[in-house]
Amino acid sequence: MSNTPSENRVRFGVPENSMVFARGVRKSYGQLEVLKGVDIDVPTGSVACIIGPSGSGKSTFLRCINHLEKLTGGILLVDGAFVGYDLRDDRLYEVKDDELCQRRAEIGMLFQSFNLFSHMTVMENLIEAPIHVRRMPAEQAKAEALELLARVGLSEKVDRYPRELSGGQQQRVAIARAMAMKPKVLLFDEPTSALDPELVGEVLQVMRDLAEAGMTMVVVTHEIGFAREIGDQLIFMDGGVIVEQGDPREMIANPQSPRTREFLSKVL
Amino acid sequence: MSKVDASETRPQPSSLVADVDRLVVVPRRNYGIWIGTALTLVLSFFILRAFAVNPAFGWETAAGYLFHPSIMRGLLNTLILTVVIMALAIIIGTVVAVMRVSPSPVLRGFAGAYVWFFRGVPALIQLIFWFNLALLVREFSLTLPFVGEVFSIRTNDFMTPFFSAVVALSLCEAGYMAEIIRAGIKSVPSGQSEAASALGMPYRNILKRIVLPQAMRFVVPPTGNEAINLLKMTSLVTFIAVDDLFYSAQSIYARTFETIPLLIVVAFWYLAVVSIMSVGQHFLERHFGRSETRTDSWALRVVRNAIGSRAKEFSA
Numbered sequence: 124m125s126n127t128p129s130e131n132r133v134r135f136g137v138p139e140n141s142m143v144f145a146r147g148v149r150k151s152y153g154q155l156e157v158l159k160g161v162d163i164d165v166p167t168g169s170v171a172c173i174i175g176p177s178g179s180g181k182s183t184f185l186r187c188i189n190h191l192e193k194l195t196g197g198i199l200l201v202d203g204a205f206v207g208y209d210l211r212d213d214r215l216y217e218v219k220d221d222e223l224c225q226r227r228a229e230i231g232m233l234f235q236s237f238n239l240f241s242h243m244t245v246m247e248n249l250i251e252a253p254i255h256v257r258r259m260p261a262e263q264a265k266a267e268a269l270e271l272l273a274r275v276g277l278s279e280k281v282d283r284y285p286r287e288l289s290g291g292q293q294q295r296v297a298i299a300r301a302m303a304m305k306p307k308v309l310l311f312d313e314p315t316s317a318l319d320p321e322l323v324g325e326v327l328q329v330m331r332d333l334a335e336a337g338m339t340m341v342v343v344t345h346e347i348g349f350a351r352e353i354g355d356q357l358i359f360m361d362g363g364v365i366v367e368q369g370d371p372r373e374m375i376a377n378p379q380s381p382r383t384r385e386f387l388s389k390v391l
Numbered sequence: 392m393s394k395v396d397a398s399e400t401r402p403q404p405s406s407l408v409a410d411v412d413r414l415v416v417v418p419r420r421n422y423g424i425w426i427g428t429a430l431t432l433v434l435s436f437f438i439l440r441a442f443a444v445n446p447a448f449g450w451e452t453a454a455g456y457l458f459h460p461s462i463m464r465g466l467l468n469t470l471i472l473t474v475v476i477m478a479l480a481i482i483i484g485t486v487v488a489v490m491r492v493s494p495s496p497v498l499r500g501f502a503g504a505y506v507w508f509f510r511g512v513p514a515l516i517q518l519i520f521w522f523n524l525a526l527l528v529r530e531f532s533l534t535l536p537f538v539g540e541v542f543s544i545r546t547n548d549f550m551t552p553f554f555s556a557v558v559a560l561s562l563c564e565a566g567y568m569a570e571i572i573r574a575g576i577k578s579v580p581s582g583q584s585e586a587a588s589a590l591g592m593p594y595r596n597i598l599k600r601i602v603l604p605q606a607m608r609f610v611v612p613p614t615g616n617e618a619i620n621l622l623k624m625t626s627l628v629t630f631i632a633v634d635d636l637f638y639s640a641q642s643i644y645a646r647t648f649e650t651i652p653l654l655i656v657v658a659f660w661y662l663a664v665v666s667i668m669s670v671g672q673h674f675l676e677r678h679f680g681r682s683e684t685r686t687d688s689w690a691l692r693v694v695r696n697a698i699g700s701r702a703k704e705f706s707a
């Protein structure tokens with residue numbers, strides 16, 4: 124078998140502790156090239172924040188990481204391995220659906236619009252994938268779900284339906300749902316953009332706790348304060364390329380590129 | 392509206408409230424509605440009188456046939472046809488609807504053609520076509536290489552009137568159900584399946600556990616209408632001599648010439664069944680709208696868990 128982390132590491136020069144490794148990632152929709160060669164390194168246990176104007180390809184890049192979108196060029200490895208392919212004899216073989224699902228289950232994703240399953244209670248939302256994808260016994264899944272709900276401070280909402288929760292509570296449940304799969308990495312696509320200002324804090328607090336617990340996270344966000352406080356690196360994307368990346372505090376205080384400076388002046 | 396004279400000393404808030412409470416509201420007069428009401432009453436009176444006094448209606452005769460054994464047998468057949476056909480139509484319709492939203496253009500095309508054909512050709516013509524299938528195909532046989540003929544059956548032996556009615560009307564009804572279910576699937580926001588994919592759920596699971604259950608809420612009301620339509624549509628089977636409710640009535644009045652009374656009997660039973668179905672539909676709608684409206688009593692949840700597939704694993 125190939126596509127093992129160790130082989131890929133040697134072959135593509137992937138750093139030892141890399142969780143997300145992208146080189147020359149391209150993505151086109153027909154004529155429209157949305158990503159034009161993106162290089163990113165996210166070490167295990169670190170937090171990468173991605174900022175950039177609307178349409179710059181941030182969401183598309185996140186969706187490439189868990190193979191919801193197929194790349195049209197470049198390579199993308201998660202924990203040293205391809206998500207959608209097996210590399211054998213210099214060819215990338217697309218993996219079977221079930222295998223892809225198992226690999227995708229290790230990559231959690233959070234959305235701007237929460238996307239909790241609206242016909243299921245909070246508990247049902249949390250145990251659905253562990254039971255049906257991970258084949259976990261129902262009792263264990265429920266016990267773990269209760270633990271996670273306690274962690275996001277929503278123990279008393281177990282039997283509620285998503286509609287009965289505030290936006291902030293829904294997003295915290297969504298985080299717990301992603302965590303129930305014990306992912307290696309969490310991808311956040313503007314997790315607080317749909318929230319009323321007074322609810323943003325509670326979601327950021329949960330994310331802060333996760334970061335402190337050592338979770339690897341890639342966060343697309345407009346919360347510059349969060350990026351400065353929690354981020355280990357800040358990536359500014361525009362027009363499908365990375366314009367500037369570096370230490371968040373330095374970059375925010377002293378952006379090198381005029382485009383970064385202009386964008387930061389708008390969101391700060 | 393009423394006008395308050397507030398020219399002099401401005402009253403205290405509390406006395407103002409008391410003052411406003413004393414004002415009398417005079418409703419607007421809507422003469423149009425009065426005239427309409429009067430006309431409707433007069434009209435109803437004449438219609439009822441026509442029904443009551445015209446002896447040709449033969450109310451007593453009708454009452455006498457209401458529970459006639461062959462009427463009862465016909466009613467039973469009509470109900471069986473409706474239930475069997477509707478069940479098959481829902482199954483076939485779901486398959487066709489899922490094909491219509493599949494990523495494969497061939498499946499989509501096939502499903503599209505299915506709906507186009509079976510919805511486009513009148514039900515009566517399909518019915519007579521299946522009844523006469525023997526004219527087209529004499530027998531069905533399966534012959535395997537090396538094994539020889541496995542089985543062979545003459546079309547006329549299994550295409551009984553009842554069986555052709557079931558086949559024809561289920562295929563036809565499935566065309567409508569497919570469209571209803573497809574609309575339901577489309578009404579589920581794409582974020583739902585996206586989130587499920589991101590959790591690693593395979594496509595078939597996403598359909599079965601996430602999309603279809605949420606589509607149900609949009610599917611149930613029009614399905615109720617379809618079932619009511621179908622109940623009445625089964626009267627077409629009279630043409631191929633299946634003894635449904637209408638056929639039984641016909642065969643009685645063909646002998647006795649009590650045409651109108653027997654039509655009244657038929658109408659009565661159709662109305663009775665439709666009324667019961669409407670009540671059932673109401674409860675179904677409430678059941679599938681639960682995460683939306685949430686009257687969610689304890690009892691409702693017990694029922695849901697009993698019906699739901701996860702009754703064993705989850706009993707909150």
Ligand SMILES: Nc1ncnc2c1ncn2[C@@H]1O[C@H](COP(=O)(O)OP(=O)(O)OP(=O)(O)O)[C@@H](O)[C@H]1O
Binds near residue numbers: 152155178182183
């Ligand atoms: N499925 C698709 N088909 C065609 N074009 C798409 C598709 N998804 C995204 N795009 C296009 O790709 C570009 C980048 O979209 P993307 O959603 O990645 O931007 P974004 O940086 O996340 O923006 P926002 O801040 O508004 O979320 C946009 O021009 C968008 O129209």
Ligand SMILES: [Mg+2]
Binds near residue numbers: 181182
């Ligand atoms: Mg986006």
